[in-house]
Amino acid sequence: MARITIADVAREAGVSTMTVSRVLNNKGEISDSTREKVQQIISRLNYRPSMVARSLASNSTRTLGLLVPDIANPFFPEIARGAEDVAWEHGFSLILCNTVEDQEREKRSLQLLEDKRVDGIVACSPRLPDDELIPLLERHPASVLVNRTAPSSIAGMIRRDDAYGAMRAVHHLLADERQALCLLAGPTYSHGGKQRIRGFTSALEATGHSVEPESIITCSPDEAGGYEAAKRLLETRLQVNGLVCYNDLVALGAIQACDEKGMRVPGDIAIVGCDDIRLASLATPALTTLRISLYELGANAVTMLLERMGGNRETDAVVIKPELIVRASAP
Amino acid sequence: MARITIADVAREAGVSTMTVSRVLNNKGEISDSTREKVQQIISRLNYRPSMVARSLASNSTRTLGLLVPDIANPFFPEIARGAEDVAWEHGFSLILCNTVEDQEREKRSLQLLEDKRVDGIVACSPRLPDDELIPLLERHPASVLVNRTAPSSIAGMIRRDDAYGAMRAVHHLLADERQALCLLAGPTYSHGGKQRIRGFTSALEATGHSVEPESIITCSPDEAGGYEAAKRLLETRLQVNGLVCYNDLVALGAIQACDEKGMRVPGDIAIVGCDDIRLASLATPALTTLRISLYELGANAVTMLLERMGGNRETDAVVIKPELIVRASAP
DNA sequence: AATACTCATGCAAACGCTCACGTTACCGTT
DNA sequence: AACGGTAACGTGAGCGTTTGCATGAGTATT
Numbered sequence: 126m127a128r129i130t131i132a133d134v135a136r137e138a139g140v141s142t143m144t145v146s147r148v149l150n151n152k153g154e155i156s157d158s159t160r161e162k163v164q165q166i167i168s169r170l171n172y173r174p175s176m177v178a179r180s181l182a183s184n185s186t187r188t189l190g191l192l193v194p195d196i197a198n199p200f201f202p203e204i205a206r207g208a209e210d211v212a213w214e215h216g217f218s219l220i221l222c223n224t225v226e227d228q229e230r231e232k233r234s235l236q237l238l239e240d241k242r243v244d245g246i247v248a249c250s251p252r253l254p255d256d257e258l259i260p261l262l263e264r265h266p267a268s269v270l271v272n273r274t275a276p277s278s279i280a281g282m283i284r285r286d287d288a289y290g291a292m293r294a295v296h297h298l299l300a301d302e303r304q305a306l307c308l309l310a311g312p313t314y315s316h317g318g319k320q321r322i323r324g325f326t327s328a329l330e331a332t333g334h335s336v337e338p339e340s341i342i343t344c345s346p347d348e349a350g351g352y353e354a355a356k357r358l359l360e361t362r363l364q365v366n367g368l369v370c371y372n373d374l375v376a377l378g379a380i381q382a383c384d385e386k387g388m389r390v391p392g393d394i395a396i397v398g399c400d401d402i403r404l405a406s407l408a409t410p411a412l413t414t415l416r417i418s419l420y421e422l423g424a425n426a427v428t429m430l431l432e433r434m435g436g437n438r439e440t441d442a443v444v445i446k447p448e449l450i451v452r453a454s455a456p
Numbered sequence: 457m458a459r460i461t462i463a464d465v466a467r468e469a470g471v472s473t474m475t476v477s478r479v480l481n482n483k484g485e486i487s488d489s490t491r492e493k494v495q496q497i498i499s500r501l502n503y504r505p506s507m508v509a510r511s512l513a514s515n516s517t518r519t520l521g522l523l524v525p526d527i528a529n530p531f532f533p534e535i536a537r538g539a540e541d542v543a544w545e546h547g548f549s550l551i552l553c554n555t556v557e558d559q560e561r562e563k564r565s566l567q568l569l570e571d572k573r574v575d576g577i578v579a580c581s582p583r584l585p586d587d588e589l590i591p592l593l594e595r596h597p598a599s600v601l602v603n604r605t606a607p608s609s610i611a612g613m614i615r616r617d618d619a620y621g622a623m624r625a626v627h628h629l630l631a632d633e634r635q636a637l638c639l640l641a642g643p644t645y646s647h648g649g650k651q652r653i654r655g656f657t658s659a660l661e662a663t664g665h666s667v668e669p670e671s672i673i674t675c676s677p678d679e680a681g682g683y684e685a686a687k688r689l690l691e692t693r694l695q696v697n698g699l700v701c702y703n704d705l706v707a708l709g710a711i712q713a714c715d716e717k718g719m720r721v722p723g724d725i726a727i728v729g730c731d732d733i734r735l736a737s738l739a740t741p742a743l744t745t746l747r748i749s750l751y752e753l754g755a756n757a758v759t760m761l762l763e764r765m766g767g768n769r770e771t772d773a774v775v776i777k778p779e780l781i782v783r784a785s786a787p
Numbered sequence: 788a789a790t791a792c793t794c795a796t797g798c799a800a801a802c803g804c805t806c807a808c809g810t811t812a813c814c815g816t817t
Numbered sequence: 818a819a820c821g822g823t824a825a826c827g828t829g830a831g832c833g834t835t836t837g838c839a840t841g842a843g844t845a846t847t
Binding site for chain 2: 802
Binding site: 128130131132142143146149150152174175176177178179180181182183184 | 832833834835836
């Protein structure tokens with residue numbers, strides 16, 4: 126399959142490659158007649174310019190990298206969709222990398238994206254420690270982090286206000302006369318987890334409640350994690366009647382554990398999740414949860430990235446306040 | 457940010473660029489001493505070869521295209537994950553394109569991938585008619601279609617055996633003494649839908665049942681579609697007691713419609729879905745459904761693509777028989 | 788009629804690699 | 818001593834674009 130090149134077009138049209146290049150990019154002055162002639166040849170020959178040659182010459186690939194822990198995790202597809210839509214509108218495409226929660230693969234992915242000379246990257250919840258992440262990011266023209274902080278000269282940031290979310294959940298539970306609250310805080314390494322602890326603690330203390338360390342439990346961010354953590358919790362502290370969870374999956378796991386322990390949700394214990402994934406509304410009981418539009422999160426991340434690529438590093442942090450969706454699990 | 461090039465490395469190491477290239481690619485003969493010296497310089501300078509230059513010279517991008525209707529649709533993330541894992545193992549990366557069910561965007565995406573000179577593409581359920589799709593695919597070095605047929609010289613194919621699935625569902629329902637069966641067949645344009653009609657019809661006829669045209673209803677492939685189709689159905693044919701659905705979302709919509717009409721699932725009517733998306737097991741009642749491993753579907757698609765890229769067009773079609781997962785909605 | 792411009796176009800050098808050859812230096816053979 | 822062979826490297830061209838600068842043909846100005 127010998128591909129048609131710009132030279133073929135030029136020869137056929139009896140002009141120089143330069144002229145063809147100009148009509149391709151609408152640059153410089155060109156007479157209407159030659160422009161039309163060239164365009165005709167282009168479509169007759171079915172010529173498509175090579176972006177790889179173009180990239181080499183122009184030093185820009187019009188490609189972005191999207192790093193996610195796992196696209197199969199229900200949190201990320203919507204983000205990816207939002208990101209791709211905005212990228213598409215601006216003529217960029219997206220390389221998708223799953224880090225599968227593996228630091229080594231995350232590092233390799235970042236390097237791969239550098240090798241491919243992407244024009245910028247959006248990294249969702251990177252797991253690498255700062256001293257590894259920052260140097261890697263610095264080698265990219267621009268980057269935006271989702272749910273993770275970095276110096277604004279290095280990367281933009283966009284995240285959910287998890288502290289606010291936890292606070293909101295606590296107030297909601299307190300208003301329902303629930304006093305014995307616990308937090309399933311997610312993994313220790315999670316930035317969002319720490320935020321939730323902050324919000325949870327300060328909301329309780331501000332309302333005159335004391336918070337014991339045992340009421341905050343770490344867990345893996347999935348159903349299994351929620352199940353086990355809740356089980357442990359119910360075996361030690363039977364008086365708990367309100368539970369704030371790291372995310373919806375954790376909440377679902379917790380519900381299952383409660384079922385098994387014979388505790389009714391929300392009768393004996395109210396449960397609040399986070400994310401509002403699809404099945405939050407379809408589970409039994411339907412999950413009260415904190416939500417933000419993940420589509421917009423992804424879309425905003427890319428918008429911000431494009432800004433930064435354009436040299437504008439003004440808006441360096443966007444924080445989105447989640448909305449509390451009240452359903453059966455915590456009325 | 458002036459990037460380090462292979463020439464910089466060569467100069468610093470006192471060798472030619474060719475030699476550096478050789479150690480980079482483990483090609484040709486090189487003495488251990490110079491290899492080591494070069495490698496040292498490379499890591500000291502933090503040199504990373506430009507894949508875009510490499511691609512231009514070697515005529516291979518080590519990049520694949522993944523076309524999906526919508527990554528936010530729960531059907532596709534798992535496929536994407538499987539695809540990316542296999543690609544990653546073989547040193548390829550993936551460009552993700554959402555066609556958003558839009559033919560024009562699908563066409564543009566295919567062209568974009570051509571412009572980027574990807575080494576191959578996996579296209580999930582393309583919507584373009586054959587006379588548009590085929591020429592577009594022909595311009596790619598290799599391609600694999602998911603849930604869509606094409607001449608094996610053009611593209612490999614991998615799909616679920618939907619006819620078998622529908623047949624399996626029918627037999628399951630018949631075994632439960634359900635005789636009045638209907639099919640919510642999905643969109644008219646869907647290849648899978650037609651397969652289901654075939655399987656549904658032939659399974660019934662083979663067991664001596666007649667199938668009237670009204671018992672097969674088309675619908676959009678989502679909850680709204682299932683809801684409306686089921687509602688229409690229940691208003692006209694009250695004697696139906698078994699429902700085979702295009703997918704799980706349709707089934708969930710149908711369940712909702714049944715609820716509203718006061719029909720108990722599975723008491724009055726049994727419902728079978730397809731896909732086994734996450735919420736199938738968590739809905740109430742839990743959904744009996746047909747499943748295949750989407751992860752493997754994606755993984756196999758890329759494996760097949762790599763085969764084809766290697767010139768091997770032998771295995772041109774893989775058909776996966778779904779497994780019936782029996783849950784509450786159709787015991 | 789000469790000058791100064793503008794407009795349209797071409798030339799050649801980059802961009803950072805790979806690939807097909809060519810070239811050394813060194814060794815063993817006869 | 819002349820030759821051939823081979824391991825270890827270098828040369829130069831090419832991949833398909835873009836970019837800076839130069840060129841030439843008209844047109845308007847004086």
